[in-house]
Amino acid sequence: MKQSNLKAWLYLLPAILFLGIFMVYPLVDVFIYSFEEGYNSASQTVFGVGLYNYSFVLHDPYFLQAVKNTLILVVITVPLSTGFALLISVGLNSIKPLRNLYQTVYFLPYVTNTLAVGLVFMILFKKTAYTDGMVNLLIHAFGGETVDFIDGPYWAKMFVMCFYTVWVVLPFKILILTGALASVDQTYYNAARVDGTSKGRIFRRITLPMISPMIFYLVITGFIGAFKAYSDEVALFGTNLNAAGMNTIVGYVYDMLYGDSGGYPSYASAAALILFAIVLTITCVNLLVSKKTVVY
Amino acid sequence: MDKSTEFERIEKRTRTKTAALRTVTYLLLTVWAVFVLFPFYWMILTSLKSYSAYNGEYIPTFFTLSPTLQNYTEAFTAVPLLRYFGNTLVFTLVTTAAMLVVTVLAAFAFSRLSFRGKNLAFTLFLSLMMIPNELVIITNFVTITNWDLRNTFPGLILPSVTSVFYIYLLKENFELIPEELYKAAKVDGASDFKYLWKVMIPICRPTVITITILKVIECWNSYVWPRLITDDENFFLVSNGIQAIRENGFGRENIPAMMAAVVAISVPLIILFLIFHKKIMAGVARGGTKG
Numbered sequence: 001m002k003q004s005n006l007k008a009w010l011y012l013l014p015a016i017l018f019l020g021i022f023m024v025y026p027l028v029d030v031f032i033y034s035f036e037e038g039y040n041s042a043s044q045t046v047f048g049v050g051l052y053n054y055s056f057v058l059h060d061p062y063f064l065q066a067v068k069n070t071l072i073l074v075v076i077t078v079p080l081s082t083g084f085a086l087l088i089s090v091g092l093n094s095i096k097p098l099r100n101l102y103q104t105v106y107f108l109p110y111v112t113n114t115l116a117v118g119l120v121f122m123i124l125f126k127k128t129a130y131t132d133g134m135v136n137l138l139i140h141a142f143g144g145e146t147v148d149f150i151d152g153p154y155w156a157k158m159f160v161m162c163f164y165t166v167w168v169v170l171p172f173k174i175l176i177l178t179g180a181l182a183s184v185d186q187t188y189y190n191a192a193r194v195d196g197t198s199k200g201r202i203f204r205r206i207t208l209p210m211i212s213p214m215i216f217y218l219v220i221t222g223f224i225g226a227f228k229a230y231s232d233e234v235a236l237f238g239t240n241l242n243a244a245g246m247n248t249i250v251g252y253v254y255d256m257l258y259g260d261s262g263g264y265p266s267y268a269s270a271a272a273l274i275l276f277a278i279v280l281t282i283t284c285v286n287l288l289v290s291k292k293t294v295v296y
Numbered sequence: 297m298d299k300s301t302e303f304e305r306i307e308k309r310t311r312t313k314t315a316a317l318r319t320v321t322y323l324l325l326t327v328w329a330v331f332v333l334f335p336f337y338w339m340i341l342t343s344l345k346s347y348s349a350y351n352g353e354y355i356p357t358f359f360t361l362s363p364t365l366q367n368y369t370e371a372f373t374a375v376p377l378l379r380y381f382g383n384t385l386v387f388t389l390v391t392t393a394a395m396l397v398v399t400v401l402a403a404f405a406f407s408r409l410s411f412r413g414k415n416l417a418f419t420l421f422l423s424l425m426m427i428p429n430e431l432v433i434i435t436n437f438v439t440i441t442n443w444d445l446r447n448t449f450p451g452l453i454l455p456s457v458t459s460v461f462y463i464y465l466l467k468e469n470f471e472l473i474p475e476e477l478y479k480a481a482k483v484d485g486a487s488d489f490k491y492l493w494k495v496m497i498p499i500c501r502p503t504v505i506t507i508t509i510l511k512v513i514e515c516w517n518s519y520v521w522p523r524l525i526t527d528d529e530n531f532f533l534v535s536n537g538i539q540a541i542r543e544n545g546f547g548r549e550n551i552p553a554m555m556a557a558v559v560a561i562s563v564p565l566i567i568l569f570l571i572f573h574k575k576i577m578a579g580v581a582r583g584g585t586k587g
Binding site: 023029094103105114117124130238239250253275 | 325338342355398401402421437439454455458520524535551562568569
């Protein structure tokens with residue numbers, strides 16, 4: 001028995017080493033960092049312990065801007081992408097020919113490098129001295145006012161950011177929802193049809209309840225994912241997100257850590273913990289709501 | 297007679313309604329498919345336009361009559377794109393291989409071996425699944441910097457190896473294999489390791505392939521960690537390379553060359569996807585988290 005104990009731990013050793021060094025230790029450390037005031041990375045000294053880092057971060061206009069951007073992004077993209085994914089999945093589920101083709105096409109964004117495709121979006125939306133860009137061409141054709149979506153007004157930049165985010169997250173949601181829809185037991189539908197139930201009623205009374213666990217799963221992961229938005233924004237607006245006014249909370253953390261304004265792991269830690277607290281709270285609220293409404 | 301015409305009329309109306317609904321459905325689906333495909337079309341199209349032709353178009357055209365591969369030559373010569381590719385390949389292969397070894401060993405221990413503290417250890421492992429990367433990346437950055445591993449492959453790879461979720465996924469899969477097989481193998485005198493290698497992994501091959509593909513996608517697209525840990529372009533991965541190209545690559549306005557680089561970077565994963573699309577989609581449905 002003793003020997004088999006040893007052997008088991010030996011099998012686990014690599015995992016424990018990696019997780020210990022790169023996950024458990026950092027987790028403890030990030031708390032310590034966040035309370036150490038005036039940490040100097042060169043001399044590795046601190047002035048004292050306290051809540052100054054949190055107070056600094058919460059009063060930093062860049063952080064507040066990042067929180068505002070992230071919140072707007074979350075509030076717009078999570079419901080929109082989930083609803084849209086539901087619409088597309090229901091559509092996909094109702095057709096036979098070409099279904100696989102559509103499904104494959106819709107999934108394509110998932111396997112692409114978001115940084116690379118973000119550049120394409122930037123070019124489509126950007127307005128330069130040489131050209132108005134594709135999107136502005138269309139706006140112009142429909143008689144609208146052209147606008148620079150990349151360096152222009154705030155709402156325009158926010159629009160591109162939300163649009164690109166929805167484009168990036170939809171594949172996963174469509175995949176999950178089509179899977180959920182396909183697994184609903186056909187006998188329910190047959191029974192409802194025998195009773196002469198209308199299509200809308202079938203959808204509301206059978207389909208939605210049956211796939212509600214998956215919808216809530218997507219809402220929860222969607223919230224978490226949207227709160228962590230960062231690389232999509234870099235792809236669209238460049239690495240200096242503060243200058244573009246489009247930073248996100250995660251972007252703020254990384255900027256504090258590294259880059260032009262970097263070198264402050266304490267501020268970064270405090271900001272990361274604030275983010276974690278927000279995400280945890282929202283996830284708990286989501287779980288509570290889902291307990292009340294989801295049918296299992 | 298009257299009744300049957302009435303019946304026919306109702307049936308006809310229903311049929312028109314169904315047909316109309318079907319048309320609307322296909323229309324909607326096609327519109328979104330165009331939205332998905334258009335950026336890909338645009339990047340390929342732009343990458344084939346010559347520099348002067350692109351900049352000469354105030355109103356961009358939707359096709360080109362004189363495609364050129366000039367931009368691809370430019371993309372591979374003006375910036376070390378090939379080196380970025382090589383780096384990403386090394387990073388992806390080593391990280392994925394290391395992840396597989398660590399994951400398989402841990403999953404095996406949790407699913408087949410009995411030892412003291414197993415439940416506690418597994419619970420602790422599971423609770424680590426909730427820890428977001430953003431929280432630990434700060435210390436990892438400091439750790440790697442202190443170890444003098446910035447701008448090295450070990451520095452890039454080491455913190456990216458483990459995924460608790462994959463251990464969990466594989467462990468669940470391993471547990472589906474009947475215990476009798478294990479006992480039989482023991483009777484035949486096979487060692488644990490041989491059993492793991494010859495029996496468990498072949499049986500669970502779909503799951504192993506799934507996590508391999510997911511990890512490859514993750515590695516190929518990873519941006520944040522490589523950006524933090526490399527500032528020497530000799531160690532850039534493709535994501536960082538593309539960002540560097542964007543900020544100061546070919547001179548800001550050479551967009552066709554930029555698009556050629558984007559196409560070159562996107563192609564490997566798209567080919568992988570076209571070959572394995574069934575496996576990838578099934579795998580992501582089971583274990584994906586992005587989005």
